[in-house]
Amino acid sequence: MADWSLGLETLSEVALNRLAEMLDNSNCGWRKLAAAVKEQPQFCYSEKEMTSCSLQVLSARGSPGRYLLALLADRRCSLAFLLQCLKKIEHHGAVSFLTACVGPIEITTQPQDVQVPKGSVVTLSCRAAGPPGLSYQWFRRGDEVPGGNVSDLILNPAQEGAYICRVNAGEKYVFSGWAHVRLLHSANSGSDVSFPSSVSGLCITQQPRAQVLSEGDTLHLECSAQANPPPQFQWYHNQQPLLKAVRSFIKIPCVTTADRGVYSCRVYNLYHEIWSDNVPVEIGPGSCADAYWETDDGHKASSLPRQMGDLYATDKVALLMGNMNYVHHRELRAPMADVYELSNLLRQLDFKVVSLLDLNRHEMHRAVSEFLLLLGRGVYGLLYYAGHGYENYGNSFMVPIDAPASYTSDHCLWVQDVLQRMQERQTGLNVFLLDMCRKRNLNDDIIQQPGPLKVTANIVFGYATCVDAEAFEVNKDDLSNGIFMSFLKKRLMEQEKVTVMLDRVAEDMGRCELTRGRQALELRSNLSERRTLTDRIQAPECPVMASTRNLQWSIAHALPESRMLQFDCGVKVQLGFAAEFSNIMIIYTRILETPTDISTCSAQLSDFTEGPEIDLKRTNQASLRDAGSLLLVMDDRLPPEQPRLFTRLCALQRLKSELSFTVCLHYQYVNLDDEVQERRTVTVGKPLVSKLNLHEPQRLHASSASSSSDLQSASMLSFAQDLQASLPSLDASTSFTESTESYFYPHAGFSSASAQKRINEPEENISPEFLTSEEPRASKSFTHTSADKPFKFSSFHSF
CATH class of the missing domain: 2.60.40.10 (Immunoglobulins)
Structure with missing residues (x-):
């Protein structure tokens, strides 16, 4: 079949010259084509280049159309995009010619030999695939069969002989194999071939x-x-x-x-x-x-x-990883908002979402391994990554937060390896959304050789930027989006084939002045079915695998139960828990009851178990924003006289034992100046992703689909008893509202110790369309951002 993803340079010189002849006209020619290709930034040609095209007519063999085709080939124009532009300018002759050149004719059903009694009716069938408008011609020996311009040739009565079919597409054609029709005669017919009259x-x-x-x-x-x-x-x-x-x-x-x-x-x-x-x-x-x-x-x-086209998933699982706080490289801001917002959208599409921030190399590998356990036959798997990255020799690498200054592939997570492991799970759809730079890493001269991939038609890669290019963020207050996510979130909920949805995202980016010429989405896919992220979930016939998958996901998202603490002084304190990400949890304390003889009272948390990252300066804060959470907002249904304090725990994946902390109650009695304290130690088990023990050494996984399934079942079922004791439901008064908005800032670049940061570069104001764009109903608004505050596109950096 035709591969329209190939570049224009794959056409023969004869085909290019013929196509150029069709474009060398003033009505519907090369000038219209040059205007049409501008919808993609890399094909915006300068006035000098257009003048050079025009001057080709001064040469005896010069051709403006051939010169333009050479420019397109130099910038890696695909055959699919050229065909799209030719259709846009309605150059039907060029469209037919290009389609015939690229799309080969392939016989899919050959006519078969038959032996039938004399006087029988015979149907010879020939089927072909290829360019549109195929026509058929049947021949008996060397003579064309009258009325034989159909794919199914009906011979009534059958005539003995050798038949062949020619399939035509413009100037191209291909012949089928020969089919021999032989007639059988009765015993008294005098024929050499005979059968008894009693034969049925x-x-x-x-x-x-x-x-x-x-x-x-x-x-x-x-x-x-x-x-x-x-x-x-x-x-x-x-x-x-x-x-x-x-x-x-x-x-x-x-x-x-x-x-x-x-x-x-x-x-x-x-x-x-x-x-x-x-x-x-x-x-x-x-x-x-x-x-x-x-x-x-x-x-x-x-x-x-x-019904035809009504495809389904046996389940939907998404792993979202965002790396921001790098040890040896420039810190990023977009991944937190990007991962959070994408999580909200995917949950509305019934995805089981695992969202993780700031992972080191070991944690990234373990997270992927646990993610693979959630996959199975027919499951839709989506992996999103936002952070530093690079691409060498067609291999993409995600950079963990602990990568050294001069990192190589040994320090990173190899995307193609993850794809191979996902295919072993027999997934129904594999979607990779990589919001990272794809610049070359000059420190890494290793050429990775991925193992053989299975022949499946279910892979979609959406790259936030092109090969050897950078991806960017947009600054706006404390919250940021990557350029890619800014456009993706507006299209993600559309009930369209995944590739169509991403194509529209690419078109949106191409129309924006802010991104034109700086960042363009690249889509790679072999998806042959109309699968969408909105496809319904139909549970597999084996209920055990469905329940164990639900169990495994629930394990990584189990929050501690809300609890009440009764202190000796009569004060009653409530502890509540909410998840901001799969590895970030919010704890709040609230005073529910205070005796009349106590004038002031507060409950503060301290002495946390080692492992999670806790900024002591931001513990026990009066607002979520002060505690470091820019995304969640407390569901404010309580009287303001009931005080509450918030503490944010990050990196829960590094918790090695049960989480415990001390609740210290500070209070004063009426008419007494001295402060009194009571302390209570609380243990809440291993919340959220900490239960998966990602800090432990990598567990071995079977490579075959069958053995991997057995391991999955065993791994999941081993958690069953723990889960029954650790799956609470949040009390109604402890609910949080997840929220999002239009906001932007500077984004993931490739880092290298050898490259220098450019300085004294002018800042650019963002395109007005960002300020006036309407957010989809699926998204809410960040409460801590103001849409009318100024924000600017950050300086471009090459790391």
């Missing part, structure tokens, strides 16, 4: 049915026939005979993608031969259709029905 004709009573299955299912095809003498059978897969498939049915247990294709059955006896219908069998993760088959016990087993 061969008749197929049940044709095999087309099926759409998932990997691991059982394929069962049946072809029933009647004849005298009794018929014999031979099954074919993609026109190749299947060894020992000589019964009226075939049964293939645990099919894989290698079993997809076209199946047919040759039914014959001593005198006759006939072929069944050619039936397609699709094998893919998570798909289902109206196909059914007979089980060994005679009962019909049905797959879940669906």
Whole structure:
């Protein structure tokens, strides 16, 4: 099939010259094409380059169209984008020519040899795939068959001879194989080929049915026939005979993608031969259709029905990682807001979201391993990363916060390795959204060699920027978005194929003055089905795997129960807990009851267990903002006279033992100046992601899908008893409201010790369209940002 993702340079010189001839005209020519390609910033040509195009007419062999095509090829214009632009300017001749050049004609169904009695009706079939507008021509020996301009040639009555079909697409054509039609005669006809008059004709009573299955299912095809003498059978897969498939049915247990294709059955006896219908069998993760088959016990087993295009996921899981506070590199601001906002949107699409901030190398590897345990056959897996990164030789690397100044691939997380491990889980869709720079890392000269990837059509890569380019943030107060997320959040909820949705994000970025020429989204995909992030979830037939996956996710998101502390003085204090991210938790204290003889009272937290990161200057603060949370907002339904204090715990993945802390109650009695203290130690177990023990050495995972599934079940079930004791529900009075808004700032760049930061660069005001853009209903507003405050695009840095 045609690969439209290839570059323009892959066309032959003859094809380029012919295309240039079509563009060398004043009505619908190269000037219109040059204007159309400007929708992508890298194809915005200068006036000098356009003048050079025009001057080509002064040369005897000069061609403005050929010169423009050379400019497009130099800037890596894809064949798909060129075709899109030619359609936009309505150059139908060039569109037809390019389509014919790129799209080869491929015969998918060959006509078959037949032997039939004299006077029978024969249908010869030929099917082809390729450019639109295919036409068919049938020939008998060297002569064209009258009326043979159809894919199914009906011979009534059949005429003996050799037949062949030519499939045409413009100036291109391809021939099918020869099909021989032979006529059988009765014993008294004088023919060399004869059969007794008592012989009955061969008749197929049940044709095999087309099926759409998932990997691991059982394929069962049946072809029933009647004849005298009794018929014999031979099954074919993609026109190749299947060894020992000589019964009226075939049964293939645990099919894989290698079993997809076209199946047919040759039914014959001593005198006759006939072929069944050619039936397609699709094998893919998570798909289902109206196909059914007979089980060994005679009962019909049905797959879940669906309409064409109504695909589903057996589950949806997302791992979101944002690295901000680097030890040896420039700190970032966007990942926190980006991860938080994307989490809110994905939850509305029924994703099980794991959101993590500021991970070191070991923690990133462990997080991915735990993420893989949540995947399974037909599951949609989405991995988002915001932070420093780089790309060498087509391999992308995510940089952890503890990477040294001159890091290499050994210090980072390799994206292609994660993809290979995801495919082993037989996922239905793999989406990678990488919001990071893709500059070369000159410190790293290692060329990684990824292992062989499975042949699947379910991978989508959305890069925030192009190869060898940087990704940026936009400054606005304390909150920031990356450029990529600023546009992605407006499109993510659309019920469109993932690639279509990302294409629209790319178009939005291309129309914005702020991003044009600086950052352009790059999309890579082999997605062959119309899968969307909004697809419904249909639980798999095995309820154990669904429940264990829910259990594993719940383990990493279990919050401590809200609890009441009764102090000896009569003061009652409530402790509440809320998750900001999967590894960041908010604890608040609230005074519920105070005796009348106590004038002032406050409850403060101290003496926390080692492991989590706690800024002591920001503990026990009167507001979430003062505690360091710029995202959550307290659901304010309580009287202001009930004081409350907030403490934010980060990096919970580094908690090695149960979390404990001291609640210190400070109070004063009426008419007494001395302050009295009471202390109470509280242990709340291992909240959120700390229960997964990401600090421990990497656990071994089986490489095969089956053994990996066994390990997944065992790992999940081992947590069952712990979960029953640790899954609370937040009290109504402890709820938090998650929120988001339009806001922007400077973003993830590639860091290197050898590169220098540019200085004295002018700041640019953001495009007005950002100030007037409407946020989707799926997003709310940050309470700590003001849309009318000025914010600027940060200086560009090359790290």
